[in-house]
Amino acid sequence: MKTFTVKPFLFRLLRPLPMPVIAILIGLLTGLAVWAVLDQVQGRMISKIANRELKTQLSLRSREGLIRFDRYVASYAATTRLLANHRRLAEHLDPIVWLPNEPFETRLYRDAKPAWLADSFARYELPTPSHILLLDGTGALREVYESRGQPLPGELTDKIRRQLTWPDGMRPLLVAVGGLPYLVIGDLIEDSEGFPMGTLVLAVPVDADFLTAAQQVIWPERVLVALVTGSTQRIVTSVDPETLPPGTHLKTWRRDYLITSQPLSQQETGGWDLHFTTFVSHASVDRMARHMRTFEWRQRGLTALIFILVFTAVIYLVSARLNRILKRMSRFAHRALGIAQPGFQRGNNQLLLLEDWIQQFTQLVLKARQELSRHYEHEMRETEALKAAIMEASLDSIVTIDGRGRIVDCNPTAERAFGLRRDRDIGQPFAVRSVAASDLPLFDGLLAESHRAQREGREPHVRGELAALRHDGTTMPVELSIVPIEVDDGTFYTLYMHDITERLEAEREIKSLARIANESPNPILRVAEAGRLVFANRASRPLLEAWGCAVGDRLPADWVAEVDQALVDGETHERETVLAGQVYALLFTPIRELGYVNIYGRDITAVRRAEQEARQHQAELVHVCRLSTLGEVATGMAHELNQPLSAIANFANGASRRLQGDLIEPQPLIQAMGQITTQAERASEIIRRLRALVAKQPPIRSAADLNAMVREVCSFVEFDVERLGIALHLEMAPGRILVNVDLVQIEQVLLNLVRNALDALADMPAAERRIAIRTRVTPDEAEVEIEDNGPGIEPTQMRRLFEPFYTTKDSGMGMGLPISRTILDDHDGRIWAESQPGAGTTFHVVLPVIATAERTTDSAT
């Protein structure tokens, strides 16, 4: 709660500050905090460490001072031993004999150094002792050297004498003389046999110089040493008598100095309670502490400064980065959602501005989401209602089943169709009760297929037809469509089942109707636009084979044109065609609204053939009739003559042979003769008949069109021409060619010539059979040319061509051409042939034409 009140205040405060300033501020604050913490912690720690260190240092110093002092004393002792055993001293003492009881005078050296004293002190940098004494075996002082010119204190002499009697004798010793301690060191002087000759004693006042030399002062300013009596706590001697005058009490110095005392050993002092004391002035300690503090302060300052810099830099960088990201976001939001960008002015806190903006942004997004979800819910409700309505109203049965085939929902149609009840059958298995047992595998297969299709990302709707079971157990054909629904709980399937009983019946009806066309014995075809064949019944197979196309192909080009024409006209056309020897009449019936043309074919081959044959028969009849008038009968009769003549010859020959031999029996001969007579009569009868026939009949003449006659003749042979596959080429002169002829006779001539041409072509390959018939006209004559490309006529045959009974044919009589020539002669016309063996034959028939004037008149009518 408190943050809510503090935050706006803080924000108001921070808002006008630019980001770098804030960064610096934070850096400063952090630095200060670091400072404060370090000040508290580090100061205390450091003073603690300093004090401990100081104490250690002091105790160390004082101990060091003591050690130095001891070593200094030891070096004096060593020097003493050196001197005592020095050659010079031995040389000096050797001649001297000190008697114990004799009176003597102590020999005093004051100004000059005795000869027996070797120059050892300078070498060891030791101050020369104030007094150097030689004592005899009893301890009497015999010689003394006063190096500093000071008389030897009597007290010292006594004490030395006393001391030297000590059993351990010669150790260094501190002796108090007039309150001032003296260091006394003695050593035995022995001759070469080890006989003691006396004792050398050094006495050194332990004064400031001694102490200074002993300490070889390192920090005289800060550390002072002094000897202090243990009992009285007063200074006996100090290194700096001016600062620490002897005789003063330690107490007086405690205020100014840190004092450390260490007792000297009793042996050294000879029972004198002396302490080696070190003085360290407080001032120097404080200075040291101050130095440390200064150093520590600097460190702390540096640390704080580093913190300030680092924090400032880091925060600035982070904020700048954030700033950029947020700016980008806001730009995006501005573009995408139309939210105003926050004003980024220099000198304002952009982060805070952005925070405000983000709040606004978030609220907007939330609002939008609420809006959307409200909208969605609304739509959902609408969709649900709509769906429910569709479900309710659907004429198809709709059943939803779950992955295990149990009913989840169904619509009223399904309830009616399958006897389901929503309040009772939800959760019951569907397929077992409502799909015919025979189609259960199919049903399961469709479900699996749908599921698989959905898994593989294909169109998952599958369709199939199967038999469903009504509630009363009867089956009902349905078209089933399965739509799988993938939800979290698993897969559901919505089954749409459409009752297709009626449709199937209609289909059956249509199929059976369609069969009518298919079963028709006549070809029935349907052609779509562009001549594409869409249907052809069974009977149209020969047509399709002849056209070389199948259902789905295009018809041949001219039939396509016919189909298009029918579609354009909208009228029924009929066309005849000959395909593979069959004649078809094709009725093109357009169905313009569908763009189809139905073709109803009829095989009229039989009809046409009958017609053709009738014509042929008629033509042949005419031909026979005409021939029988002359040629044919004549030929036949001429042939008949052969019989009686041969018989006569046989009888005659047989008779003559008999007569030549001796077999002469009259009866058989008479019979043979009778036979000869009979046969001769038979022959004359034949000849009579022939004569009656050949006898010229009165000529019939009428004006006739030669072109028309040629056409007529062509129509007679049309059937044969087609049968033999002959290419018949007609090249007629224009108009009519009028000739004055016996129509029947001339037609007979022409027919004969055309038949000859047909016969000539019989042995040629079918594809090469050609006949050309041409008519030509000049002012006087008309000519018919009949040309075939048969084997031609040999020149030898050519000569006999028009002789009677000459023929090259199996069945020929050899009368056609002679009769033709006769007829032509009668008409003042000509007939001749031209032939090139191997290339063909041409027959020419020339007839005089009727006078021009007459002809024009005729043609005008």
Place this chain on the structure above:
Amino acid sequence: MNREPSVFVVDDDEAMRTSLKWLIESIGLRVLTFGSAEEFLAAYCPGRPGCLLVDVRMPGMSGLELQARLAKAELCLPVIVITGHGDVAMAVRAMKAGALDFIEKPFNDEALLGAIRRGLDRDATQRRQQLRRTDIAARLEQLTPREHEVMALVTDGKSNKEIAAALGVSAKTVEAHRARVMDKMQADSLADLVRMALLVAGPDA
């Protein structure tokens, strides 16, 4: 059975039949006439010697058809065909089908009779050969299989030693077989035996 050769005349024209019979009988041959091919086939018993004179053009079965029927029945009766004037094509067809000759009406009697004589000669020769062939075949029937082998090798020109080696028997045995073969085949000499072998091997030989 009558072994005397006859001339069979088949023609639909009675005058022709009678006149031909008259003419042919003039040289002492026996003539039998038939009005149609069917009539002739019904009456003719195979093996009867003679020759056939037939008109090409007849109602019903034509001369050519009759010729074909005879050839099919393996009756090797020589056939002479009578054709009318201009029936050259027919004549050619008849000759191709194996007719001995063709005679054009009206006839040259010499030509006709010559042809008939040739026909009868041909028939007689054919019959003799046929007889001999059946005779030899009958003799061959009597041979044992081993004798057949010996005969085949002998007529092949092999010596007795070669035959012995080929059949794995001694030359003496071959000699015995060979003698038996000659005996059974009633051959006078080796040449005779070879001729018989050639005759039964085929009519071409």
